[in-house]
Amino acid sequence: MKLDSYWLDTAPVFSEGAEGPVDGRADVVVIGGGFTGLSAALELATRGASVTVLEAGRIASEASGRNGGQCNTGVAQDFASLAARVGLEQARGFYRAYESAVASVESIVTSHQIDCDFVRTGKLKLAAKPKHFEKLARTYEVLRREVDRQVELIPPERMRSEIGSDGFHGGLLQRNGVQMHMGKFGVGLAKAATRHGARIFEGAAVTQLKRIDGERYELTSARGVIKADQVLVATGPSRLGPLQWFQQRMAPVGSFIVVTEPLSKQQLDAFFPHRRSYVTSLNIGNYFRVTPDNRLLWGGRARFAMSNPRSDEKSGNVLRKGLAKYFPELATTRIDYCWGGLIDITVDRLPRAGQHEGLYYSMGYSGHGVQMSTHMGRVMADVMSGSDHANPWRMLSWPAVPGHAGRAWTLPLVGAYYRMQDLLF
Ligand SMILES: Cc1cc2nc3c(=O)[nH]c(=O)nc-3n(C[C@H](O)[C@H](O)[C@H](O)COP(=O)(O)OP(=O)(O)OC[C@H]3O[C@@H](n4cnc5c(N)ncnc54)[C@H](O)[C@@H]3O)c2cc1C
16 A cells, blocks of 8 residues: 555656755746646736746645545535525525636636546535434435535435445535545646746755745745745645744644545446536545545545655544445455645635735635635636635634644544534434
């Protein structure tokens, strides 16, 4: 078993990274080469800006290359609860932002001809308990009435046509969700950005930020110093570098994934006839899908822990047990990959984007970021050109998480709370 991301292990090599030292100046320096940073770099470079990306490690090797591979419409939380909290109009706007985000991914894949196994299969949310189906049914009514005519409720008696497991009690289908190979998409984005003139430096962790005036900054990185007229911070839940203001506003939560050996067509047709993206309705639930080469990717929060090889392996064992519970026939299937990554969770699970002390930023996608990070890269290019109204998150304030200094010490407590909720409700 490889303790490595399947997406990164099976992605093409990115060999167009800039050589030599980081120096001189750029119209825009982007800190972070995940989907947010790469998409912004591509968009800005396409518009003729001189763009430099400073990436601490390899491009798209953190959350963007370690995720569950789902690219869905829909907000991270229950739509009805969101509408009750922020108002219907606002909730509709947020929901539509995710539709635009999936459309952005599709348009980038198409217009830059990124070969990444892009396919539209829809997302099926699975009721893990009979009473969860009642909640899905209420959500379905609101979604259909207010914002998404295509959503479909699958009653318990029709579930066998959707999934080969007796563990689920109905489902909610959102047809617009897509899937792709995250490693191929990341490398494709980076290559497209370099083709349009962006310079991407890997191994260039930013260690110091000095404000010159207004939006102008001098950035010190592991590979040299550069001045920028504008800076975009696209670092996810990073704990590296001078980013404390951002770190105090998100809780980095570990999420873990295992990938099986390839399954036969007969097995896949029996268990996942429509090859959808699946999520379960528990607080500490699971997300899963089939990879382009017919493996089952099975993820979940597993343990409230940070990701590192030892921790990932322990989480992998928890995930394996969960997989066997829902699909007993796959209990002895070989696990070929196991890894983890950090999710940048905000208190209300809504993203944040805007400007702080002259630095532009976009992050906090709270586990629903494949589409939104890619979309926000484009949106931030607009915002940085003066079109602030393009930013769907502009009106959200962003207070620090109370008592949180950017570390993960509260995670076991948070985990115990959610596990209790899953037992009770
Ligand atoms: C295990 C897991 C499963 C997930 N599953 C899904 C899913 O199925 N669907 C979905 O929609 N979302 C999912 N997500 C979330 C999604 O992957 C992220 O929201 C998205 O990739 C965020 O992209 P990003 O570019 O903002 O951040 P990242 O991909 O984390 O990129 C940030 C980059 O910044 C770099 N960096 C950090 N600090 C510095 C510094 N000081 N200097 C230079 N560079 C720096 C990092 O090295 C990193 O490459 C998942 C996340 C994880 C971890």
